[in-house]
Every structure is written in C-alpha cells, then in structure tokens.
Amino acid sequence: MIIATDLSLDRGAKNLIKSSSFTIHPNHKVGLVGSNGCGKSSLFAALLGNxxxxxxxxxxxxxxxxxxxxxxxxxxEQSALDYVMDGDKEFRQLEQELEQARITDNGNLEAILINKIDTINGYSLPARAGELLHGLGFLQSQLENPVKDFSGGWRMRLNLAQALISRADLLLLDEPTNHLDLDAVIWLQRWLKRFTGTLVLISHDRDFLDTVIGQILHIEHQRAKLYSGNYTAFERQRREHLAQQDAQYQKQQKEAAHLTAFVDRFRAKASKAKQAQSRLKRLEKLPDLAPAHVDSQFTFSFEEPESLPYPLLSLEESQCGYPKSDHDGPVIILEGVGLTLIPGSRIGLLGRNGAGKSTLIKSLAGELSLLAGKRYCAQDLKVGYFSQHQLEQLHAPSSPVDHILRAKPTLGEPQARTFLGKFGFSGDQALSQVATMSGGEKARLVLALIVLEKPQLLLLDEPTNHLDLEMRQALVMALQDFGGAIILIAHDRFLLESCVDEFYLVANGRVSDFSGDIDDYQQWLNDDKKQAIKSIKTEQQGSDKGLDKKQLRQQQAELRKKSAPLRKEADKLEKKVHQWQEELAKVEALLSDSDIYQAERKSELTDLLKKQANLKNDIEENEMLWLDLAEQIEEMMSVTD
Known part of the structure; x- marks a missing residue:
C-alpha cells in the first residue's frame, strides 16, 4: 500500500503539500484532483522517486x-507493435535470456525459459499489444509502421499503450485522455475498469473519473485529503464538509463577538474583573478556524446576443476538404453536407478521429473554403470559434490585458482586469506575458476573447483539453445559459451530455443526424467494427471467384500454415480459461461454506476473495484475447470461404 505520513512537498520556495497523511490500499483506483499548480504532478514525481x-x-x-x-x-525505426511490447519488461528480459540460451545451445535452460514465458502468458503479448493499439484508434495496417512515422499525438498514444501493457503494480496516469478522441476514451474507461493493480489518475474529465475511480485524493490549501467514492460522491461530501466548516466558523465568530463584548464591558469593573479575565482566556483558546471557501471560482457568462437571425448559418450540398496544391488535386473529406443552424441549436459532433469533424467546424467557421456547394451566413454574424491552433495564434509577448484592450479598445485597463478576473486572471497574472503561460491559461484567454465578442454562434473544437475541473464546470454552466447556437466537438462526455440536445455523426465522408445518445454511439462503434469485418470478408470472397479448385486448395493450405501460430495460441488460451474456470468453481464452493466467514479464518477468507477476483479478471481478459484471435483466424481463412 501507499502510506503518506505528515507528508510535505515543496517546489523551490513554494509549499505545495503540508503535513498530509493518507493511505492508498492495493488494487484501489484513486483520482488525484485539485486546481492547476496545487502539487498533483509533484506528488507523482514523489511516487516515482524523482x-x-x-x-x-x-x-x-x-x-x-x-x-x-x-x-x-x-x-x-522500430514498429509500433514492437515498441508497445517493450512495455512488458519481464517478457523482454526472458526473451533475451532465451535467445542467449539458444545461442549457447543450452537446452535445459531453454526449456525452463519457454515455460516461464508461457506461465506469464508471454506468447499472447503480440495479440494483447494489438488489442491495446486497436482500442486507442490505430488501424491494423499501422501496427507495423515505424514509430518515427507517427505524429506527436499518436506517439503519446503509443506511450500510453506501452504503460498499459506493463505488468505494473502501480499505474500512474497524468491526463491520459488529452490526446484521445471520444471513441478511444470510451475504450480506455473499459480497460481501466478491468485493471487489477493500483491506479492513481490525474484527470479533469469528471465522467471519466466517475466511471473508473473509487476514491478521490483532493489537494487544496496545501492539504491532501482522501475521499471515498467517485468524483460525484466527492463533490457531495466536499459540499457537506464546507457547509459544516462554515457553520462552525459562524458559530465561533458569534461566540467570539459575545466574549469580546463581555470583556470590553466589564473589564474595568472590580466586581466583574475575574469573570472578564476568565472569558478573555476562553477567547484566546478558541481554535483558529478559517471561513469556508472554494478556490478557482470562475464567474463568466455569455451575454445575450444583440440579435439572433434565422437561420444563423447553413451549408447546402457542400463538399468540405482542402484545395488542390501545385501538384495534387483537392482532398475531399466530406460530401453532400447539408446543415442548418438556428437559434437554440445545440449539436454535438460524433465520429472517429480523422473522420472530418474538425474539417466540418473549419468549413462552418469560414476557415476553410468549400470545394463545392453553398455556405449561407447571416449578415454581421458573430462567430465564437475555438480550436487548439488558436492557442498558438495568441501574441506571445503580450499580456491578457493587452489582448483584451486590442480586441475592445473602448475598455479601460481597470475594466479589462475586472473582466479577466472572471476567467481566473487576477493580480499580476493579468499582466504576465502569454509566452510564460500554461496551456490551460492560454485556453482560458481564448475563451475570454470569445465571450468578449458576444457571439451568436459558438463553434467549439475540444475546448476543455487544457482546462481544470473548476473551469470545465464554469464552461458547462455558461454554455447551458447561452442563447445562441452551439456546435461542439469534445472527448469530455460530461460536457457533451450537459450542453447539447442532438448529435450528428461524421462517418464515411458524410454528415448525418444521429438519433441516440452517447451510449447508443458506443453501440454503433461496436456494430460498425463488425460491419467492417464483414465487408472485408465480402471483398475477399469476391476476389476469389476466378480461382480454380486446385488454386483454392493451395491457397487454403497456405492460409492454414500462416494461421497455425494463431490457432496454437488460441488453443492455449482456451485450455487456460477452462483451467481457471475449474479453479474458480472450487474457490466459489469454498466461499459458499459459512464457516469460512468465522473471525479466526479472516486471513483465509481474504486470500480466497483475492483469488476469486484475480481468476475472474484472468478469465475475462483471456476470453477477450481468445475472441480476438478467433476473429483474426476467421478473417484470414475467409479468403477462400
């Protein structure tokens, strides 16, 4: 277990955590939350020994x-699959030892090492690594691509997969959803729920925390306090704690005022001097309570637009994409797009990474010219457009105040500073250079500039990527009260469910109305995967029509040979699952005996419950691996079906 006793952590002259004690038990999943700069990353560094x-x-x-x-x-140059497999250090060590044993022709050692690899389920490592990569959005065709070919965001996914595949007792994840789309976030939630080790997770995604986490470690006012339950339960407990703290403070203030009044009134009277002195001592002994308050209170809202024309914006039979270059023709991403935005429209865009969601937003914003079709925009329409590249377009040497005054010259500096205070820029922060700001501070400044313009239409592409939980909650509340139209791309499920009324699906080069919620979208993802596999089989079958029987037999033999390692691995997994199911039946038979719950057998009961949980997890995990292998074999053999 992780035990903190009177823990204090500093960074330079800044006190981050002071005299805090908490215990995290093995196999527990803990969310680490607090405002930006409170010490979350420093606690991670301490856990890592850095x-x-x-x-x-x-x-x-x-x-x-x-x-x-x-x-x-x-x-x-290493392939993506091989790079992820490096995360299993135990397997890699055994693999090296096995290679050395073969070089030295040490048969006995070779047999021992093969058995060890089999015991740790090492031969299924490629299949498990492939499953992780598929879940995080990689295509089958990308698994053998060299790491150097992937962009920064995709390399971060490779690093995440490498961490997930490790045989970790403790998994530390700092904002793991930052580089993921909604599809990958949903998959990662399911994976982490099955993880049996200890997890400490920093995240600003409350739905992610609610789904995965069982405890919250909250850092506030230099104290780290552990709460039971998910993030929603933590918020409730914290509200109750703050209300209780405030009641105690008010009661104490009332008592102090009463004692002070008595002392002031009777101190000079000889007959009351003793009582006055007694009350003065009592006043001095009152505990030093502070008034209850919550940090990072963001108080901004969107002002009511001056007018709301009907419609605000529309696309008719539009073709969205990128214009032709000197050497190549245009790149068409979306076709036949028809979309009308009216006051009150609240639309969330769903679709896989790369499907064209951002392209659609850029086309609506006028950042990209249409390749074909019509874009109708109401006269003098004010559009609030947020995307990640806008953070880089801020003027680095300028301050937040400079940006506000540049956008609205009629404001004075005091008014600009008051406005920025609603977005968390108080005191010297409002005068600091953008170049020194974090991603979260830049995102808040971009949002402040959008609010300043009093937009009628909001086009928001992942607005919460760098925002902490308090700012996300403030954004949710502001969007809920916004009177114009909204189109939103987000991997933050809570934001989507709180702020949009309808969803559009961007898939296969089209934009269509999606009649359902995010749970329905999750089911669509599963169905779409099955349909894709079916389509591949159909194409493969069509390509075989010209083959004669002899060629088909030869092809079948070749495919059986190629699929033999997969079949062998599937057989091993099936036998293991069967063995574990038998063991689980025995364990559950023992747990059904009432004597096991006697106090003197507590240790035995604990061991049995742990074994039951481990067996259930092993069975579930390996059944999924077996299904994945069976699917691969079926796809491979369907060429000649």
Whole structure:
C-alpha cells in the first residue's frame, strides 16, 4: 500500500503539500484532483522517486513495479507493435535470456525459459499489444509502421499503450485522455475498469473519473485529503464538509463577538474583573478556524446576443476538404453536407478521429473554403470559434490585458482586469506575458476573447483539453445559459451530455443526424467494427471467384500454415480459461461454506476473495484475447470461404 505520513512537498520556495497523511490500499483506483499548480504532478514525481519529501514520509512496497506514460518518444525505426511490447519488461528480459540460451545451445535452460514465458502468458503479448493499439484508434495496417512515422499525438498514444501493457503494480496516469478522441476514451474507461493493480489518475474529465475511480485524493490549501467514492460522491461530501466548516466558523465568530463584548464591558469593573479575565482566556483558546471557501471560482457568462437571425448559418450540398496544391488535386473529406443552424441549436459532433469533424467546424467557421456547394451566413454574424491552433495564434509577448484592450479598445485597463478576473486572471497574472503561460491559461484567454465578442454562434473544437475541473464546470454552466447556437466537438462526455440536445455523426465522408445518445454511439462503434469485418470478408470472397479448385486448395493450405501460430495460441488460451474456470468453481464452493466467514479464518477468507477476483479478471481478459484471435483466424481463412 501507499502510506503518506505528515507528508510535505515543496517546489523551490513554494509549499505545495503540508503535513498530509493518507493511505492508498492495493488494487484501489484513486483520482488525484485539485486546481492547476496545487502539487498533483509533484506528488507523482514523489511516487516515482524523482522528488524527495521535504518532511514526513511517503512509502510504498519496494517490490512494486511502477508504470507511467513517457512524455517523449524517440524517432525510431522500430514498429509500433514492437515498441508497445517493450512495455512488458519481464517478457523482454526472458526473451533475451532465451535467445542467449539458444545461442549457447543450452537446452535445459531453454526449456525452463519457454515455460516461464508461457506461465506469464508471454506468447499472447503480440495479440494483447494489438488489442491495446486497436482500442486507442490505430488501424491494423499501422501496427507495423515505424514509430518515427507517427505524429506527436499518436506517439503519446503509443506511450500510453506501452504503460498499459506493463505488468505494473502501480499505474500512474497524468491526463491520459488529452490526446484521445471520444471513441478511444470510451475504450480506455473499459480497460481501466478491468485493471487489477493500483491506479492513481490525474484527470479533469469528471465522467471519466466517475466511471473508473473509487476514491478521490483532493489537494487544496496545501492539504491532501482522501475521499471515498467517485468524483460525484466527492463533490457531495466536499459540499457537506464546507457547509459544516462554515457553520462552525459562524458559530465561533458569534461566540467570539459575545466574549469580546463581555470583556470590553466589564473589564474595568472590580466586581466583574475575574469573570472578564476568565472569558478573555476562553477567547484566546478558541481554535483558529478559517471561513469556508472554494478556490478557482470562475464567474463568466455569455451575454445575450444583440440579435439572433434565422437561420444563423447553413451549408447546402457542400463538399468540405482542402484545395488542390501545385501538384495534387483537392482532398475531399466530406460530401453532400447539408446543415442548418438556428437559434437554440445545440449539436454535438460524433465520429472517429480523422473522420472530418474538425474539417466540418473549419468549413462552418469560414476557415476553410468549400470545394463545392453553398455556405449561407447571416449578415454581421458573430462567430465564437475555438480550436487548439488558436492557442498558438495568441501574441506571445503580450499580456491578457493587452489582448483584451486590442480586441475592445473602448475598455479601460481597470475594466479589462475586472473582466479577466472572471476567467481566473487576477493580480499580476493579468499582466504576465502569454509566452510564460500554461496551456490551460492560454485556453482560458481564448475563451475570454470569445465571450468578449458576444457571439451568436459558438463553434467549439475540444475546448476543455487544457482546462481544470473548476473551469470545465464554469464552461458547462455558461454554455447551458447561452442563447445562441452551439456546435461542439469534445472527448469530455460530461460536457457533451450537459450542453447539447442532438448529435450528428461524421462517418464515411458524410454528415448525418444521429438519433441516440452517447451510449447508443458506443453501440454503433461496436456494430460498425463488425460491419467492417464483414465487408472485408465480402471483398475477399469476391476476389476469389476466378480461382480454380486446385488454386483454392493451395491457397487454403497456405492460409492454414500462416494461421497455425494463431490457432496454437488460441488453443492455449482456451485450455487456460477452462483451467481457471475449474479453479474458480472450487474457490466459489469454498466461499459458499459459512464457516469460512468465522473471525479466526479472516486471513483465509481474504486470500480466497483475492483469488476469486484475480481468476475472474484472468478469465475475462483471456476470453477477450481468445475472441480476438478467433476473429483474426476467421478473417484470414475467409479468403477462400
């Protein structure tokens, strides 16, 4: 377990965590939350052994393997699949030892090592690595591509997959959803729910926390406090705690005022001097309570638009994409797009990464010219457009105040600073250079500039990527009260479900109305995958019509040979699952005996419950691997069906 005792952590002269104690038990999943800069990353550094406590103690088992996501990925020729497999260090070590045993022709050692690899389920590692990569959005055709061919965001997904495949006792994840689309976020939620080790997760996605996490470690006012339950439960407990703290503070203030009044009134009277002195001592002994308050209160809202024309914006039979270059023709991303935005429209865009959601937003915003079709825009329409590239378009040497005054010269500096205070830019922060700002601060400044313009239409492409939980909640509340139209792309499920009324699906080069919610979309993803496999089979079958029987037999023999390793691995998995099912039946038979729940058998009961949980997880995980292998074999053999 992880035990913090009177823990204090500093960064330079800044106190981040002071005299905090908490215990995280093995196999628990904990969300680490708090405002930006409160010390979350420093606590991660301490858990990794990269930062020593300034006082107190932070201990965890020396034998624990700890995994986290690397922040840098070298430009490697190594394939994506092989790179992810490097995360299983135990397998790689055994693999090297096995290779050396074969070089030295040590048959006995070779047999021992093969058995060890089999025991740790090492031979299924390629299939497990492939499953992780598919879940994180990689195509089958990309698995053998060299790491150097992937962009920064996709390399971060490779690093995430490498951390997930490790045999970690403790998994530390810092904003793992930042580089993911909604599809991959949904998949990662399911994966982490099945993870049996200890998980400490930093995330600003409340739905993700609610789905995955069982405890919340909250850092506030330099104190780290552990709460039971998910993020929603934490918010409720925290509200109750703050209400109780405020009631105690008000009661204390009332008592202090009463004591002070008595002392002031009777101190000079000899007959009351003793009582006055007694009350003065009592006043001095009152505990030093602080008024209850919550940090990071963002108070902005969208002002009512001056007018709301009907419609605001529309696309008719439009073709969206990128214009032709000197050497190539236009790149068509979407065709036949028909979309009308009216006041009150609240639309969320769904679709896989790369399907064209951002292209559609850019086309609506006028950032991209249509390749064909018509774009109708109401006269003097004010559009609030947010995308990640706008963070880089801020003027680095300028301050937030400079940006506001440049956008609205009629404002004075005091008014600009008051306005920026609603977005968390108080004091010297309002005068600091953009160049020194974090991604979250830049995102808040871009949102402030959008609000300043009093838009009638909001086109928001992943607006919460760098925002903390408090700012996300403030944005949700502001969007709920917004009177214009909204189109939103987000991987934050809570934001989508709170702020949009309808969904559009961007898929296969088309934009269509999606009659359902995000749960229905999740089912669509599963069905779409099955349909894609079916289409591949149909195409493969069509390509075989010209083959004669002899050629088909030869092809079948070749495919059986190629699929033999997969079949062998599937057989092994099937036998293992059967064995584990038998063991599980025995364990559950023991747990059905009432004597096992006697106090003197507590240790035995704990061991049985742990074994039951581990067996259930092994069975579920390996059944999924078996199904994946069976699907691969079926796809391979369907060429000649």
């Amino acid at each position: 930062l020593s406590p300034d006082s107190g103690d932070l201990s965890l088992p020396a034998a624990w393997d700890i995994a986290t996501v690397k922040q840098e990925t070298p430009s490697l």
